[in-house]
Amino acid sequence: MKLLTLNFLTCAVKTCKSSSDSFPLHPKDAELASDDVEVNPELLVNLLPRLDWKALKTTSAEVFLPSCIYPLGFPQLPDSPPTIEQLQSDDKLLKDLHSLLMETNLMEGKLVCGVCGHEYAVREGIPNFLLPSHLV
Amino acid sequence: MSRPEDTLLADVHYDDVEARKYTTSSRIQNIQASMTRRALELLDLKTPSLILDVGCGSGLSGEILSDIPPEEGGPHVWIGMDISPSMLDVALQRDVEGDLFLADIGQGVPFRAGTFDAAISISAIQWLCNAESSETSPQQRLARFFGGLYQSLKRGGRAVCQFYPKNDVQKQMITSAAVKAGFGAGMLEDDPDTKNVKVYLVLTAGQSAVANTKSGDITGVVENMEGVDVVDNRRQGRSSGKGEIKKGSKQWIIKKKEQMERKGKVVKTTSKYTGRKRRIAF
Numbered sequence A: 001m002k003l004l005t006l007n008f009l010t011c012a013v014k015t016c017k018s019s020s021d022s023f024p025l026h027p028k029d030a031e032l033a034s035d036d037v038e039v040n041p042e043l044l045v046n047l048l049p050r051l052d053w054k055a056l057k058t059t060s061a062e063v064f065l066p067s068c069i070y071p072l073g074f075p076q077l078p079d080s081p082p083t084i085e086q087l088q089s090d091d092k093l094l095k096d097l098h099s100l101l102m103e104t105n106l107m108e109g110k111l112v113c114g115v116c117g118h119e120y121a122v123r124e125g126i127p128n129f130l131l132p133s134h135l136v
Numbered sequence B: 001m002s003r004p005e006d007t008l009l010a011d012v013h014y015d016d017v018e019a020r021k022y023t024t025s026s027r028i029q030n031i032q033a034s035m036t037r038r039a040l041e042l043l044d045l046k047t048p049s050l051i052l053d054v055g056c057g058s059g060l061s062g063e064i065l066s067d068i069p070p071e072e073g074g075p076h077v078w079i080g081m082d083i084s085p086s087m088l089d090v091a092l093q094r095d096v097e098g099d100l101f102l103a104d105i106g107q108g109v110p111f112r113a114g115t116f117d118a119a120i121s122i123s124a125i126q127w128l129c130n131a132e133s134s135e136t137s138p139q140q141r142l143a144r145f146f147g148g149l150y151q152s153l154k155r156g157g158r159a160v161c162q163f164y165p166k167n168d169v170q171k172q173m174i175t176s177a178a179v180k181a182g183f184g185a186g187m188l189e190d191d192p193d194t195k196n197v198k199v200y201l202v203l204t205a206g207q208s209a210v211a212n213t214k215s216g217d218i219t220g221v222v223e224n225m226e227g228v229d230v231v232d233n234r235r236q237g238r239s240s241g242k243g244e245i246k247k248g249s250k251q252w253i254i255k256k257k258e259q260m261e262r263k264g265k266v267v268k269t270t271s272k273y274t275g276r277k278r279r280i281a282f
């Protein structure tokens, strides 16, 4: 699962729907893999206004800090989101954002809800969102 | 034609053997590809978009989305949800580009509001007409699905669901669940009255530039297409008591006119244009 997807995913448990802390889900014991994907600037420009920048910073800190990838020059995100114009005129920023959102994949581990504590298992990049009926 | 939907659960029907058989059949590959292209045509996306593929299976529908060239507004990025581990397994082996979720759409759509530009569903939602367990009803599952889909789409976003209704009752059940969730809805049938008939439910979430046609919320696309039935029982569905007359409606204007006439005032004659929205002409 791309890190992009984590920026949109919420807890599926019924009682968490109204709580803003059920987003983003927190990766635990995460194993990452990097994929080669062709850069699609128009897509990033389309998505930029929809990204939750704060959540993106949280997620990248949570997945990279415990691993050894982070210190090896992995992109540091700016503190506030760039404007569309900034993204379009800054090649490095575009590439960094692309590699973070589109090329970095969560392969194994868990996604944990900050409210109810439910853990969604991730195997071979596929999160299991099937819920027992009393949580729906 | 036998309908596995009637007797089995989706995750039981699509086991390893069936998932492989389904995905490697070139007949099925062609049909799913052409229906996906049709759905995309109805979505009318102009730029690379984030799309939800509901009941994505082994990725036969999703891979079309990844393959749309830039000249045609692609390639799109998609996220797929499916309840069958075997189908998802085949998707993994085929190395599809979309992200996959093992999930039951009858339990909802776990993405924050306004996530997706659009959604497609190819040959999947008829499965929702059967309760997966005794604890839920099809109505409840349809409500969760369409409710979740509605809020996960950006305002003005569209969803196109091709599905195989068993009969008119199912068609009605699905459409009215979508309308109840807030969607503007239209139904399109390709090759009607043949055994190859294909039914597409076209949905819009809230206002968009093209949605401003006479029913106020239906996609312009659907309305102007041949063979399309606009389903808009939303208004009737929402208004309370029977016989209520909505302010500004044609009926309301006629009633006002009658009142004014009784008071001796001169009023315009009622015509087929009475009470219609005036649109700005460009």
Ligand SMILES: C[S@@+](CC[C@H](N)C(=O)[O-])C[C@H]1O[C@@H](n2cnc3c(N)ncnc32)[C@H](O)[C@@H]1O
Pocket (backbone or CB within 6 Å): B010, B011, B014, B032, B054, B055, B056, B057, B058, B059, B060, B061, B081, B082, B083, B084, B087, B103, B104, B105, B106, B121, B122, B123, B124, B127, B128
């Ligand atoms: C005929 S296949 C279509 C797959 C794919 N869209 C395609 O065009 O090839 C129908 C799919 O719907 C899935 N499905 C059925 N009920 C579902 C549910 N409640 N939640 C998620 N997926 C479901 C099945 O597992 C199956 O993979």
Ligand SMILES: [Zn+2]
Pocket (backbone or CB within 6 Å): A011, A012, A013, A016, A022, A113, A114, A115, A116, A117, A118
């Ligand atoms: Zn939760």
